[in-house]
Amino acid sequence: MNTPSIRAVITDIEGTTTDISFVHKVLFPYAHEQLPEFVHSHSAQPDVAEQIAAVRAELKTPDASLDKVIETLLYWIETDQKVTPLKALQGMIWADGYQRGAFKGHLYSDVAPHLRQWADAGKQLYIYSSGSVQAQKLLFGYSTEGDLTPLFSGYFDTHIGHKREALAYQHIVSKLQLPADEILFLSDVVEELDAAKQAGMQTLQLVREGTQAGTQHACAASFDEITL
Template sequence: MSNPTVRAIVTDIEGTTTDINFVHKVLFPYAHNKLPEFLRANAETPAVAEQIDAVRSEMGDPDATLEAVIVELLHWIETDQKVTPLKALQGMVWADGYQRGDFKGHLYSDVAPALHQWKETGKALYVYSSGSVQAQKLLFGYSNEGDLTPLFSGYFDTHIGHKREATAYQRIVAELDLPADAVLFLSDVVEELDAAKQAGMQTLQLVREGTQAGTHHACVTRFDEIVL
């Protein structure tokens, strides 16, 4: 695929830059194991207390005990819920894990060279993932390819909207201050690509191992097949 009109690239993470197994078999279990002790130890810290209150609000129970909050959070992890305070708290636990060297952020081998090349040719690079902005920065900052955060101009998470809704992509385009058709969105998920296309973006599906190719979007299997 070659398109000279692309001025900015927005990429998804899970299944696009990163093996989905890294998230589901490394990050989620790590948060599940560490979150209870992390919350008990840090519940009074303002940043953590704010998220605990946000969980209570999601539960519809402003007086929920810390233990009830922990049970709810673990349930959300087990059922892969995209709840904003959960994502924020997971990010804090993962920060600890990355800094301790318990794991590195996984990137497919074709990702970093392509990101470097696009950046060098003047494309602005962004991330849009359902994981929190903090979690995104950690994954790219402590990646198996080193610290790639200097390559990115910005990050978006569920605060901008949900990934299967066109309004989220309209807000991203407004933030980038570019024509929608000058922005390319990369994802493995057809419903996300549909929403981005509805907002006027260009789209490209990454068909990694285990991904089903859709019919409405151009497809590639690796970043080095994308020619801009």
């Protein structure tokens, strides 16, 4: 793919820069295992208390017990729910795991060289993932390729909007203050690419192993096939 007008690249994580199995077989199980003790022992900590309150608000039960909050969070992990307070708490738990060396953030081997090349060429790089901004920074900060966070100009999560809705991408365009057609969005998910395209962005689907290629967007099997 050759897109000479691109000034900014926004990339998804799961299935795009990172093997989905890393998230589902390493990060999610770790959070599931650690969450009950973490929430119990940190419930008075302001940032944790804020997320506990947010879970109660989601349940529409302001006096829900802490055990009920934990039960709900575990259910959300088990059913892969994209709920903001869960993502925030997972990020806190993963931070501890990364810092203790329990795991490193997985990246496909083709990703880091091209991120560095694009940043060196003056392209603005951003992440947009359903995982929290904190979780995004941890994955790239403690990655198998070292700390890549200096390459990025910014990060977006579900606070900006849902990834399958065009309004979220319109908000991002407004934040970047660039023409929408000078922004390239990379993802493995057709519905996300559809939403970005509706907002005027250029789009490209990463078709990694196990991904079904769509017909409405340019495709690449790896970052090696992307030329900006």
